[in-house]
Amino acid sequence: MFTGQPSFLTTKLESVVNWARTNSLWPMPFGTACCAIEMMATAATRYDLARFGMERMSFSPRQADLLICAGRVSYKMAPVLKKIWEQMPSPKWCISMGACASSGGVFDVYSMVQGIDTIIPVDVYVPGCPPRPEGLIYGILLVQEKIRNSAPTSEDEWNAVDQLPETGSYLPKEVVEAITAPFGNSTNQNRSSGLVSTGAVVRVSDRRP
Template identity: 55%
Template sequence: MSDTNKDIIMAEAPEGISGAGFFATSLEKVIGLARKHSLWPLPFATSCCGIEYMATMGSHYDISRFGSERPSFSPRQADILMVMGTIAKKMGPVVKQVYEQMAEPRWVIAVGACASSGGIFDTYSVLQGIDRVVPVDVYVPGCPPRPEQILDGLMRVQELAESESLRRRDSPEYQALLASYNIK
């Protein structure tokens, strides 16, 4: 063996079966990888957080690196509902209807303090968090959150999408990942 080959460290193959010229893995892992890199967000923006989302879509932050370059404005074609901004109580049923129109698997991101908890608007007319009408998978804090935080929230949903079982959210791996984010 020559001296140049001594320093080469072979990386371990990912979980699966490999051999001469082939690699096999489970169908769930392949589908999880495909889901992870092809999420289509549905932006439901009502306030300042929508402006930050526009910056996230721009070339400087480039959300397309994560496979989410195509925002969907039809719930039937979207994977992620991104609620950004203040949601009035009268809009709660609309958010719920949009969520119910989305096909499985679907995820929800509450972007900003207003969508997460009502923000500074502790009044009778403002919904104090969208988790009162739809289940939320990831909360992105901030008023408004920076584009980097929105991208971090998207990456957390990517991890959820990759680890989610084909049998939906019943898998122990998915539940453990939710528990690590303190999500119920």
């Protein structure tokens, strides 16, 4: 029955696409320490992350568009984090949650990455040690604001997401692999034991008991 109400509306394509992306983010949780507990609390009933259309935590990087790195990242895990980021389809965004992920925190040691922005690009930093769930929610709101102000129909914006920025703030893949080689990782199994000071590398099979 015709009610006299309009059955259509006019808007811009960019507004519709940004509205859909803003309210249907699929987070990829990368929790390694105590910040991960706060991230879990954010998704629980008290804080109810589902209010923002993000109740589906995606543990498959190919079905996620928001990487939440919660906790410290060792150089052994750096190639894993980078590979997860590369497997996520564009457009994608990243939240660095907590002091350890953002700057290394109290772990100012040779084995810890001093900020994941040396490995992958970061859109929003959430301070704290660990930050409360409200802090993560505010970070998510900032990501949504960034999406609303983006140009979704511009292919250049998303094609350049994995390129080095003008500041060169994060390291290329070759440098990451070179740094992480002495620690080994679970992506290339390139663990090398040797004398780092002299540059000598000994294969595991050549070791003697």
